[in-house]
Amino acid sequence: MNHAELPNQNSTSGDIKATGNYTLATGLKSPRTLRLRRYRRYRELAIRNQAAGKLDSAQRCLEKAILISTNLVGRDNTAVVADLEHLALLMQAQGKHVVSRALFERVKRVRASA
Numbered sequence: 773m774n775h776a777e778l779p780n781q782n783s784t785s786g787d788i789k790a791t792g793n794y795t796l797a798t799g800l801k802s803p804r805t806l807r808l809r810r811y812r813r814y815r816e817l818a819i820r821n822q823a824a825g826k827l828d829s830a831q832r833c834l835e836k837a838i839l840i841s842t843n844l845v846g847r848d849n850t851a852v853v854a855d856l857e858h859l860a861l862l863m864q865a866q867g868k869h870v871v872s873r874a875l876f877e878r879v880k881r882v883r884a885s886a
Contacts (some may be wrong), residue, residue: 804844807833815855818862827866834859853882 815836821830836856845852860875 790846807840807844810845811837814840818858822862827862831859831862848882848885850886852868853879 814833818830818833818837821827821833834855838852838859841849841852841855853866856875857879860879862870863872863875
């Protein structure tokens with residue numbers, strides 16, 4: 773698989789994994805790999821902030837992770853949908869029920885079409 777193809781989803785972790793041999797060919801990290809690392813960092817920070825009770829910070833980090841992953845794999849990818857569901861639960865915990873409901877509806881629509 774070359775670096776121009778979309779990454780596969782790792783079904784056991786719900787995460788996205790990098791593919792390709794850009795690093796071997798150039799000796800540098802590919803822009804895609806760097807974006808993937810940034811996605812993982814934001815996602816991890818969101819989980820840590822949520823565990824620490826910093827729900828606003830968790831929300832911002834998760835929104836950034838979703839933006840990056842959407843640009844990497846598309847808005848209907850299962851990893852993006854899982855992160856949207858996480859964001860919906862986070863919004864619900866903050867009492868933002870209107871936004872939470874809209875996110876849950878989007879998750880439901882995407883899963884129904886898959």
